[in-house]
Every structure is written in structure tokens, then in C-alpha cells.
Amino acid sequence: MDSLLMPVVDDDGAPFWEYAARGELRVQACAEPDCAELRFPPRPCCPHCRSFDSEWRRMSGRGRIWSFVLPHPPLLPAYAAQAPYNAVVVELLDAPRIRLVGNVVAAPDAPLNSVVPARLRIGAAVKVAFTELDGITVPRWLLERA
Structure with a gap:
């Protein structure tokens, strides 16, 4: 796998x-x-x-979507099964020059494709959530308005 x-x-x-x-x-x-x-x-x-x-x-863990992309095939095999998913750049509210890359998901442990792409927009408010993947805890992002 x-x-x-x-x-x-x-x-x-x-x-x-x-x-x-x-x-x-x-x-x-x-x-x-x-x-x-x-x-x-x-x-x-x-x-x-x-x-x-x-x-x-x-940091507060709050930010705004600064940019995002919905990757298109061909994708790495582990990601192809989760398409369509998003990759976002989040600008932190309390540090506007700091931008982090991640994914917007419906819940911390939800799959990468758990948010309908049409719900994403530049400037959308997000907050950080953490999940463990293969022994490392990674930040993910949740939309502030569900």
C-alpha cells in the first residue's frame, strides 16, 4: 500500500x-x-x-485561506484514492506574513476529501486542528463556519 x-x-x-x-x-x-x-x-x-x-x-491557530488548489490526476497512488481533495495555504491571523500549507478537512481525523471543494474560497476563515499520521502529529484546517 x-x-x-x-x-x-x-x-x-x-x-x-x-x-x-x-x-x-x-x-x-x-x-x-x-x-x-x-x-x-x-x-x-x-x-x-x-x-x-x-x-x-x-499562535491562536486561526487563519484565512490565502490560496488553494484541487490537484488533478495523475496523482501519487495514495492521493488518487482521496481525490478530489484540497491543498491550502493558510495565512495566520496573528502573524499575517506567516503562511502554512495543509488541507481543509471536516474533522481532525477526516479524510482529505471530506470537504466539498465548492465550500473553499480565498479569505475563508479556518482554525487549526491536529491529527496523528504514522507517528507524527500534523496540523490540518477546519472551516470556521460549518
Whole structure:
């Protein structure tokens, strides 16, 4: 059986996945008081001030769909069975320059095709939900208005 593509956890991003396993959406931030810029994807050095000091700030988990796509065949075999599904880019409300990629689903453990594509639109309000897939907890998105 083919499996879904899973995140690759590296040293810089490991805290993101550890917090996700606790049900928390956190984003890396520069710990330099004069900078404090958020950054994603995680990396060792702040691109704004070049500091190597960082912290992880808890986000509200609310956002808006910034972009989305409904992939068309040919698809990887594990995804073909779930078509039609969505892939979204979500802009976080409390960090508008931070955008995360994921899927909008009807419930945290629902299949990728659990939301009718016609319900998706740019700007739609979403909130994060977490589910475990093959030993790693991943963020997914739920529409705020059901």
C-alpha cells in the first residue's frame, strides 16, 4: 500500500512538530528584543537581524485561506484514492506574513476529501486542528463556519 507524503523533521523544525504533538501551533521567532520577528519555515538564523537566538511563540491557530488548489490526476497512488481533495495555504491571523500549507478537512481525523471543494474560497476563515499520521502529529484546517 502506498502512503501519504510525510513531513521531514530536521533540527530547526523539530520544535514545531513537538508542539504540534501537544496540540499547539507555534512559530519560531527571533529572541533578540529589538527584532522579535516571526519566521517560517524554521531556520537557525534570523533573516532580519542575523541573530541565532530564537524562541517559539504560541499562535491562536486561526487563519484565512490565502490560496488553494484541487490537484488533478495523475496523482501519487495514495492521493488518487482521496481525490478530489484540497491543498491550502493558510495565512495566520496573528502573524499575517506567516503562511502554512495543509488541507481543509471536516474533522481532525477526516479524510482529505471530506470537504466539498465548492465550500473553499480565498479569505475563508479556518482554525487549526491536529491529527496523528504514522507517528507524527500534523496540523490540518477546519472551516470556521460549518
